[in-house]
Amino acid sequence: MRRTRLLSVLVAVLLVTGLCVALAAIALLATTVRSTVALPVDGNNLLLGNPTNALHNSSSSPDNYLMNSRYYTLSYNRDRGEPNWVSWYLGPSSLGSEDRSNDFRADGTLPTAWFHVEANGYSGSGFDRGHNCPSADRTSSAAANSSTFLMMNMIPQAPRNNQGTWANFENYLRSLVRSGDELYIVMGSYGSGGTGSKGYQKAIDGGHVTVPAHIWKVAVVLSNGKNDLRRITTSTRVIAIDTPNTNGINSNWQVYTTSVDAIEKATGDDLLLNVPVGIQKVIEAKVDGH
Numbered sequence: 001m002r003r004t005r006l007l008s009v010l011v012a013v014l015l016v017t018g019l020c021v022a023l024a025a026i027a028l029l030a031t032t033v034r035s036t037v038a039l040p041v042d043g044n045n046l047l048l049g050n051p052t053n054a055l056h057n058s059s060s061s062p063d064n065y066l067m068n069s070r071y072y073t074l075s076y077n078r079d080r081g082e083p084n085w086v087s088w089y090l091g092p093s094s095l096g097s098e099d100r101s102n103d104f105r106a107d108g109t110l111p112t113a114w115f116h117v118e119a120n121g122y123s124g125s126g127f128d129r130g131h132n133c134p135s136a137d138r139t140s141s142a143a144a145n146s147s148t149f150l151m152m153n154m155i156p157q158a159p160r161n162n163q164g165t166w167a168n169f170e171n172y173l174r175s176l177v178r179s180g181d182e183l184y185i186v187m188g189s190y191g192s193g194g195t196g197s198k199g200y201q202k203a204i205d206g207g208h209v210t211v212p213a214h215i216w217k218v219a220v221v222l223s224n225g226k227n228d229l230r231r232i233t234t235s236t237r238v239i240a241i242d243t244p245n246t247n248g249i250n251s252n253w254q255v256y257t258t259s260v261d262a263i264e265k266a267t268g269d270d271l272l273l274n275v276p277v278g279i280q281k282v283i284e285a286k287v288d289g290h
């Protein structure tokens with residue numbers, strides 16, 4: 001009798017233990033699944049989020065059309081003939097020794113019925129074909145570099161904005177990568193009307209391409225490491241600039257530093273939206289002191 005009772009107690013203990021182990025395993029699995037679903041992986045071009053909730057749907061979302069070139073991700077605006085914003089990762093793996101391919105060309109993946117900006121679409125306008133994701137940020141392979149020359153990655157940019165202020169800022173960001181950082185960058189433009197080398201224009205290429213009035217960029221700077229999204233804190237460095245698209249611009253990019261909040265207010269976008277709201281509030285209000 002005693003032995004039987006002992007045995008049943010033993011069986012009960014084993015059953016309860018087994019149940020606990022099973023529950024723990026399920027909980028662990030659920031956590032893993034949730035984190036892989038909710039958090040984009042390190043190096044993802046949209047790690048910080050999709051600032052305008054762009055959709056890859058040409059009929060419902062022609063002016064906020066999500067496109068992924070693999071080397072950068074963007075929201076294309078059919079009626080402006082250019083991207084609203086372009087988002088990309090810039091880290092040690094992005095940089096190599098590939099030369100500029102210079103193969104400017106229309107993008108064949110745009111919906112066929114839409115106007116396609118051709119390689120010569122900006123010719124004679126007084127504006128440069130200004131890269132959003134720069135050629136020099138994509139030098140790891142011929143394919144990566146060539147992808148930056150698709151016209152969907154371009155805006156009409158005043159030559160001195162592009163070759164001066166903007167080039168200086170792009171070089172500065174790459175220098176951070178060479179000294180041990182990795183960056184998540186979003187660049188965009190808004191408004192209409194800029195002043196290039198031939199004067200003021202609201203649109204070029206037969207009216208198909210809007211000349212933006214303002215060009216902005218936001219860079220989130222992390223030291224090299226893992227779990228990038230989780231490492232963004234209230235003290236993470238965020239550099240934001242907003243520049244006028246004019247040839248009379250100052251070549252010193254530091255003149256144009258601003259807050260992410262100011263860019264969000266001007267554009268209506270929600271930047272850094274994958275960052276917890278409490279952290280966004282702090283880092284979006286700061287102006288980088290550099």
Ligand code: MN
Nearest residue numbers: 130131162166
């Ligand atoms: Mn450029």
Ligand code: MN
Nearest residue numbers: 270271272273
């Ligand atoms: Mn935000």
